[in-house]
Amino acid sequence: MIKTCLEYHQATSYDRFDMSGHALDWANQPPVFKQYPGITSLPLPRDLQLPKGKLSAILSEPAAAGLPKRLDMETLSLLLLLSNTHTARARSSEGDFFFRSAASAGALYPTEIYVASHEVKGIDNGIYHFAIQDHSLVPLRKGDVLGLAQGKGSLTAFRARIKFSVTWPVSRRW
Numbered sequence: 426m427i428k429t430c431l432e433y434h435q436a437t438s439y440d441r442f443d444m445s446g447h448a449l450d451w452a453n454q455p456p457v458f459k460q461y462p463g464i465t466s467l468p469l470p471r472d473l474q475l476p477k478g479k480l481s482a483i484l485s486e487p488a489a490a491g492l493p494k495r496l497d498m499e500t501l502s503l504l505l506l507l508s509n510t511h512t513a514r515a516r517s518s519e520g521d522f523f524f525r526s527a528a529s530a531g532a533l534y535p536t537e538i539y540v541a542s543h544e545v546k547g548i549d550n551g552i553y554h555f556a557i558q559d560h561s562l563v564p565l566r567k568g569d570v571l572g573l574a575q576g577k578g579s580l581t582a583f584r585a586r587i588k589f590s591v592t593w594p595v596s597r598r599w
Contacts (some may be wrong), residue, residue, distance in 0.1 A: 457523065458558040459537050466561035467548065469502035496580055498547030501540070505555055509538055525557070536584040541571045543579045 478489070513524040538555040540562070542548045550569050553562035571581055 458556070459554065460556070461554065461563045461565070464563050464565075466556055466559065466563045467553070468559070468561045469505065470499055471502070471506065471560055473499055473503045473506065475503070496545050498545065501542075501545060501548070501580065502560070505538070505560070509555070509557060510560070511557065539565075539583050539585060541581040541583075543569055543571075545580055 507526070509525060509527045511523050512526050515522045515524070538557075539552060540555065541552045543550050548562065549564070549567060551567040552565045552570055554565055555561075556563050
């Protein structure tokens with residue numbers, strides 16, 4: 426078992442001159458997309474207008490750029506489209522491979538986005554998983570679960586790491 430950061434780094438570091446003797450176990454590849462079977466997702470709009478103007482002006486005066494004063498479903502959808510969406514698909518004998526706008530070492534994409542919403546127009550309060558495969562939100566828990574009652578239209582976004590997505594291509598298991 427790995428006990429220190431240095432041990433983890435040494436066990437998982439990439440060395441292009443020492444790649445012999447290891448092949449990927451394609452039959453044991455982790456799923457490309459996290460799924461929650463049996464839960465109906467909330468589709469997010471895709472055909473959205475980008476705000477006009479310089480980023481600094483948009484951040485200092487969002488209403489002047491045409492963004493709503495209160496966070497809504499369309500704005501959240503736009504943020505997710507710009508920050509974490511599919512940008513391309515490559516086909517191979519092992520299946521389709523999807524590239525994303527959020528960079529990832531080795532294109533493993535080992536993190537998932539979750540959002541906790543409170544009074545976001547068009548979205549019920551709760552915690553959601555962002556399903557990148559169909560640009561939707563999967564409701565996981567309803568209500569004001571993070572105590573976000575301090576303001577209207579508030580949102581907390583966070584990422585969670587999927588360990589197996591990182592360790593799958595590494596020859597040494599722990």
